[in-house]
Amino acid sequence: MLRRNFIKLSATGFAAVMYSRLTYATGSGASLINHPDEAWAQVGDQWVKLTGKGGSVFTYRDIKAEVKNSGNAQAVYIQSPAAELQAIKFKWKYQTSTYPKVLGDHWERTYGDMAWKPPGEVVRNPWYVLLHDDKQTACFGVKTGCSTLCWWGVKPDGIELVMDTRSGGVGVKLGQRTLHAADIVTGMSKAGQTPYATLTDFCKVMCTKPRLPKQPVYGINDWYVVYGKNSYQTISDQTAAMAELVTDTNNRPFSVIDDGWQHADDFSIVNDKFKDMHKMADEIKSHGMLPGLWTRPLIARKDDSKSLLAPQIPGRSQQGDELILDPTIPENLARVKRNITLYKQWGYNMVKHDYSSWDIFGRWGMQMKDSFTAPGWKFQDQTKTNAEIINTLYHTIREAAGDMYIIGCNTMSHLSAGVFELNRIGDDTSGKEWPRTKKMGVNTLGFRLPQNKAFYAADGDCVGLTKDVAWDKNKQWLLLLAESGSPLFISAELDILDAEKKTAIKQAFTNAAKVQPNGEPLDWLINPFPEKWSLNGREISFNWD
Incomplete structure (x- = not known):
């Protein structure tokens, strides 16, 4: 030294x-x-x-x-x-x-x-x-x-x-x-x-002023069960079944409806599978859960004027026929605000907004190694930095949401802190394969859990309880999320929930509903997928392989 x-x-x-x-x-x-x-x-x-x-x-x-x-x-x-x-x-x-x-x-x-x-x-x-x-x-x-x-x-x-x-x-x-x-x-x-x-x-x-949930957040999300093939009935069935496993009535869990409810590219109109989103929210509440809703704020409608659209980003992959709103145009921000306000009027207690970083930059975070986006293109308003443009979008969502909780997904982490109550801190886990959950879930939680309760409630994503993912692995992932002090969301196929799984979910909900200290990965200096953890004062070893 x-x-x-x-x-x-x-x-x-x-x-x-x-x-x-x-x-x-x-x-x-x-x-x-x-x-x-x-x-x-x-x-x-x-x-x-x-x-x-x-x-x-x-x-x-x-x-x-x-x-x-x-x-x-x-x-x-x-x-x-x-x-x-x-x-x-x-x-x-x-x-x-x-x-x-x-x-x-x-x-x-x-x-x-x-x-x-x-x-x-x-x-x-x-x-x-x-x-x-x-x-x-x-x-x-x-x-x-x-x-x-x-x-x-x-x-x-x-x-x-x-x-x-x-x-x-x-x-x-x-x-x-x-x-x-x-x-x-x-x-x-x-x-x-x-x-x-x-x-x-x-x-x-x-982050000296985080905006945090009043109580720990936990519940269910339908994405890793149906992957967008949802309906009023599937949400009602999942909510009713999982509500039976809830023990804490003072801190009610959420039932979050993911992608699939909206009419095509218009996130202010419901499709025929759901028909009435206000009624859907009431249905969720009738089972003792709080309704949540997924949205994509910057997607444009096919009939939108070209003057409202963001430029086509050179070399952008997977864009297809997607049209993106220019977030520097006041009219577009007004639409974002109207939609978020609409969800509140429908009776939702949480909104999960997604894709904004991809929609703004045309790249995922893992592709931003040399630059954030392709060179040479610009928004209608060039007088604001990208960070300022993002901050304005986030604060527009925040203002419209009022007392609704907001989960940011595919949002800039440092710009989400202090604005949203929750942030999805990693890429998607899986209801189809365990290696993806290990990669995106375990690694993410191990290295971003210090941000939990300091920046926001750090959401490590779901436990995809399906027949395609081995229960001995999911059981461990469920335990880690439930006792780490971070939010817990479960996507479960109802027909595989035997007595053992129901008991485990019930205990996980009980743990996740109460305030807990952050878990600590004890081997993170040498292991990208920490196996040794300190949870609630006890050391637990996991086998992720």
Whole structure:
């Protein structure tokens, strides 16, 4: 350990150790990242170096990046009145080679690829990055709700933060306004603290005002049973059968209707399989459950005016004949608001909205390794960054929802925090094959559970209880979700529910209905699919293979 790289923090009782090259302590003991050693701007796909003035202001022509102290953070403000700005990059000189393990986050959902990795293996670490040397864990991140899409790079001689300011696939036109790009925060493990506990604490630093459910959320979702081939009757049957296994009447479970209820591409009209969504909500309530509804806010109707549509994104796969609404057009946001309000009027207590990141960027999070989207295209309004456009959409949904719970799925994680009560933190599990549930469920929960109750209620997706998935595996996945402190949703084929499965579901519902501490994966430093867990003070070993 190089002694000059560390400094003791004062005051707060943490007695934590911070990077002296990168951080310092204020009188209150809060840690702040030092001013960057270098600053760069990306314009016209080229990086140009900014000139530093006083360590906190960096300029190139009329482009300006300024760093200001803001409580426990360093606030970054950007100006670019003429140039179409694509990004700002900060660099700090620091030897990182002594830290063999690095952990970043994902842009939206995870895709079974979360793990502690060597520093050079991951080029972009979305939102935050942790460095660990088997003794201490250092954290670097940005606060949630920022106005740029931020990622960290770990180099042998330094750490970088890139704040992407693109609008669509081109640079943003800021004009005369100043963009509050991000708030940089740092953290360091306490003496004897595990990396898991350190990340949990750091999530609370990044998100100071999470919007959380009033009670733990649990229940059922029909997707992994029928995969969209649902109806009024299938929902009624599943709700009635599963309601018999509920024990806590003070915290009622949800019955979430997934894709398949809507009329074609219009999410304000019900199809003939359901006929009346208000009546459907009442039917669910009659069985003692709370109704929830899936929607896709940015899908356009085939008869929509072309002036309302987002551009066709070059090279976008799987687009087919889908038409997408441009989220920068006020008329489209008004439609999103009307639809969410309509679901509330129908009597639904929860709305799950999906596909917005795909619809905006034309890429899934796992495809955003080099860039978020194809270059060269733009929305109707180029004066807002992609992060600002997403924030506006999310807040439109939030405002319309009122006291309804909102689950974001395929939503930008860091921008969902503090806005939605729940967030689907991983890609789909499965009611058809166990390996997919292991990949997308176990991995996701192991590496994103620190965000649970700090950003939102972190939904690891469903237990697909079907004849196609081995019960000995699903039984373990059910137990983990039910006792992890995260939301629990079950998709169950009713005709396979024997006495053993019903007993297990009943116990899982009982556990999931009450407040529990977050589970902790004990082997996550070496195992991408943690098998050893601490749940409610006891250690449990799972066999996922």
